[in-house]
Amino acid sequence: MDLPVPSTDALAYSAALSDHIAREIDAAGGWIGFDRFMDLALYAPAQGYYSGGAHKFGAQGDFVTAPELGPVFAQSLAAQAVQLLRLGSPQIIEVGAGSGQLAVDLLRELERCGSLPDSYAILELSGELQARQRQAISAQAPQLLSRVRWLERLPECFDGLVLANEVLDAMPVHLVVWKSTGVVERGVAIDNGRFAWVDRPASGRLLERALALAAECDMPPGYLSEVSLAAQAWVAAWATRLGRGALLLIDYGFPRREYYHPQRSSGTLMCHYRHHAHGEPFYLPGLQDITAHVDFTAIVESGCWAGLELLGYSTQSSFLFNCGLAEVLARTPASDGRRYLPLAGAANKLVSPAEMGELFKVIALGRGISEPLLGFSSGDRSATL
Template sequence: MQLQLPQPIPDALAASHKLQNLIAEEIRRHDGWISFARYMELALYAPDLGYYSGGAAKLGKDGDFTTAPEITSLFGETLAHAAGDLMAQSAPEILEFGAGTGKLALDILTECAAAGIHLEHYAIVELSGELRARQQQLLAGFPQVSWLDDFPPAFSGVVLGNEVLDAMPVSLVVKGEHAWLERGVAYTDGKFVYADRPCDAALVAQIPDEENLPVGYLTEVHPVAAGFMGTLAEMFAAGLEQSGKGGAAILFDYGFPAGEYYLDQRSEGTLMCHYRHHAHPDPFYLPGLQDITAHVDFTAMAYAAVRSGLEMVGYMSQAAFLLAAGLGDRLLQTSPADARVYLPKANAVQKLTSPAEMGELFKVLVVGLGVQLPDQFDRMDQSHRL
């Protein structure tokens, strides 16, 4: 299939070719085959060349996709109040993973200051040099913000992750006639191609009811994201031991519980690429210049968290979470009579909450230690669907 996509500038194309050569060399060093997870890791995170570690703009009109904080400040303002309820039960600290342009942090910090929500420190873990520079410029007026290269060893407070899990490398597996196969990557005639090998049993073990799936069924499994949940658990447990205070992680992303993730209609998996606001299925197109994502299996994430010692605090659609957290109240702080200001905000709320937009496809998973969401979230909770 020939993709009809915008052409990159020469410098970007040269960087992509350099990354392609680096990945091809990795394949040669590993007897002609690497896992798709390793390919995705290099395409997204190879130092200076990967999509997230390189220098190209990722977000907004000049980037490849737009996230909820970029749509409206009401998202961050609403999240500030939800985080405030959890910080009051733990510690006045926020740790954000993958903070994008810094817009979510800006909106949360601004709302916390305006609403009197106690927040002493806002730390950001950011792997992209380009995004970190943009964040530092945008947040220069907030001395309580700092940047980290990795998880802190211990933490109490609120962890935020907006579209973080979907950017973690996934393994591809396909059901063969007699056994599951892992779909990896080879390099032939100057091109990356898929190549299947016998599958490790540990990957198959992550697929519920795998024996009932048909031959030829292709799907993703998420060992890296599951490992992330385990590391969150270790960090919160260490924080609780040190300070006596727990915390919670609020994770927004698109995906499904396992009962929907492995439906017949997803027999080709959920892998998707984003390049200059064009979505397409080819992960080998211009490595380093496009995002590669997969939908999140929220059941697998919840199980990984609970197995590691965290508590399930809540699971619901993005629409349910934001409405319970007071999104409607935030909107009505602008008078509907002021149509010029109100209508763009109302349209943004529609995009965040409509089932036809982000409202139902995006979910919110909250896990933690020693904290609870306020009562108004209880009737929204869908944890039983996991």
Template sequence: MPTDSPLPTPEPEALQVSQQLLELVRQEINAGNGWLSFRRYMELALYAPGLGYYTAGSHKLGRGGDFITAPEVSPLFGRCIARQCAQVLERLGGGDILEFGAGTGILAVEILTTLEALDALPERYLILELSPDLRQRQQAAVADLPETLRHRVQWLDALPESGCFRGVMLGNEVLDAMPVQVFHWQDGEVLERGVVLGQRLEWADRPADETLTSTVRALHESTGGAWPSGYVSEINPGLSPWMRAAANSLVAGVIILVDYGYPRREYYSPERYRGTLIAHYRHRALDEPLVWPGVVDITANVDFTAVAEAGEAAGLSLLGYTSQAWFLMGSGLESAFQACQAQGLREQMDLAAQVRMLTLPGEMGERFQAMALGRGVSGPLMGFSGRDLIPRL
């Protein structure tokens, strides 16, 4: 747990919920002969009804929560996303926007406001949100919009039916929250990491099943076969089913995904021998994801090669892949920044700092990547016109 100071103790209510979730985890460990896959643990820790990180009603996003996302960093992020949406909707002759996991709702608000100014509003702005707490925050944010925008927003409990969606699907920091399997490469043997009960929750390995073993061996070979013994990393078995479901709904349009991650060879490089799994708590990064279940967020980086493969296997075309910095610049970041120059000096300085955080390599600019997959949309996309990183996949 690399922190500069002791971790602040969670509020009593949060600790109580965590204890209830821990009891649920104990029950599943006991039912599994003393072992629980990490993938199942992560699923419970994040999504157990009424107890998980995203379902228990705690304050999560923003400066007062555990982490901050690009829409909270700057309104310029949403304005650039809006410009890319406008281009796609124009080529389609209209359509909807569907946002997966809309966070605090600030991105939806910024996109709708910007599209209204561009005279490019979608027919509907749909939000698919699993967290009851975040859905309430989104509804509160949308409630402040003018009626002309507010009435376009609808919340969904599931994806639209097969072949029923036309437009843009957005996922900002969605894939990193999907439960992953953790594997351990030990002297050429593939082990799966799971959770057991000791004095606290602890890691424990067991031989991987045939599916995980074959997947990991294929990864090992495709990335150079140079992993040291003791190498640990993750795979996301839920990615392909998720992509198939999204593609099945999409009759025509584009899926735009922005997240932190790497192409496969970089993700599974020998130097990254501890994997990418991490927990977030009060704006601290913890390397121990088993602490305070339900209180800390748990994420893993995204293998963008796997995303591209899953999309193409689902019948989609890979339309672009680049860094967040280049995506934002291609989507009009400079013009969006210049449009704010009438503000005061302090506001301009704040905005310049926001641009640096969104685009600098040491901040979010290179660590976050953007990818577009779609069907029925012709021509290049503006957000991917500056630097093509597809060859790195």
């Protein structure tokens, strides 16, 4: 792979995490599931990708998320937030707030339209990211910092809006291969001092889910893909805690029959390092992001089985236009090219089918919401799930 060369310190950081993972593999008898490898690579305390100190978001990091493109994403999203705060409770929890830019822009827009929540909590496990989020809010919206608090675990109960942008894709996944002889789980072992793929028969809950998927989808022998039991459990856990309100989840993925399409026979696992995308998860653990697309059908099933209602499902493009993206852009005169052109460029990336507009989806699950949601007023694709 032709990727940027890390610094000496970064290589040492990755080597330390690799040693940590290798010791865990040894302690587990020589093999761990890929879900555990991914969990350690991303979240091992003080060593994982999201736990360490490297820049991850924006031009100086490894990838760009919607909030990093500019304020138009949050300014459009705010219209949906206002409705949900009115229908539920005036509280927001943002999960995995990244650089903190979404919190900054969303709070500023809610302040502009007189709809600030009573509290804005950020659920963030990384102390390093908490510090960066606090710094971003302090620098760009200091008058709103007092409304923000940080959580390290899910609350016991909550009424209001739970917002998660690009969170589900970073949850650990199992790798599964459907063979003519049965279902196997692809895991990680050590071979000559290097991480290596080793398959073992799938068992337990994973085998149950894999067999159910095979009964529903056409998977030829040798078909490899992901099963995200963690994302399903996460949604179900919120369902036991949410009173009146909604989960608003934004991520890239497909309905199940598209996700497990026969032609998508190598899965969706992808790694991101310095704005280069590749498929080698063993490359420099701790220095790169590891993601998988979201099976949105599984997300809906988990939420609804746990008592939530599907409130809407659409492309990011439809959702943002329904929420007033065009009106947000119109606030800045097109004649003011210095200000308008960056906003228009960001908007194009957010809604273009060739960029984020079609691949990224928005899904809402809730309880006690008494009217249709603005973001899904046209272009709702719930029937495809």
